[in-house]
Amino acid sequence: MALSEREQQVLRDLESQLHEEDPALAETLEREERRLTRxxxxxxxxxxALVLVGIALLISGVAVGHGVGSILLGVAGFAVAVWGVSLALTRTAVGVTATPQERRPKSPGRSSFMERQSERWDRRRDAQD
Structure with missing residues (x-):
């Protein structure tokens, strides 16, 4: 879920306040955040794959000739290769997974295992009272 503009501003203010009050803790948290990405x-x-395709386009642009098409093909190949390098260097957060509701759609007639267990527990507790 994305943060609203106000929530983002509050978060930025809290971060700046943390940097002012305890720079050592702020540095530790930033270091930990960098470690949690891979x-x-x-x-x-x-x-x-994109780098290989980009190199192939670049080589084919050079091999075709010296026209406008070969220049455009070479530039496109270079752009695809740069895009591939930037994609390969992209880091993602560790341990961030989709919630069970996001992973698979829930069938309307069935409840999850934990919901069924919770309902059973409530019924037993009510029966004892």
Whole structure:
């Protein structure tokens, strides 16, 4: 869920206040945040593939001739290769996963296991009272 503009401003204010009051803690938190990100294997694979496609386009642009089309093909190949490198270097957060509701749609007639267990617990507790 995205933050509203006001929430983002409040967060920025809190961060600046933390940097002023306790710079050592702020540095530790920033270091921890950097440690919690890692390169995604999917991004690396897609980035390498894009770099290879970009190099192939660049070479084919040089091999075609010296016209406007070959220049555009070479520039496009270079752009695709740069895009591939930037994609391969993209880092993602560790441990951030989709919630169960986001992973699979819930069938309307069935409740989740935990909901059923909670209902059973409530019924037993009510029966004892």
């Amino acid at each position: 390169p995604s294997p999917r991004h690396i694979g897609a980035g390498v």
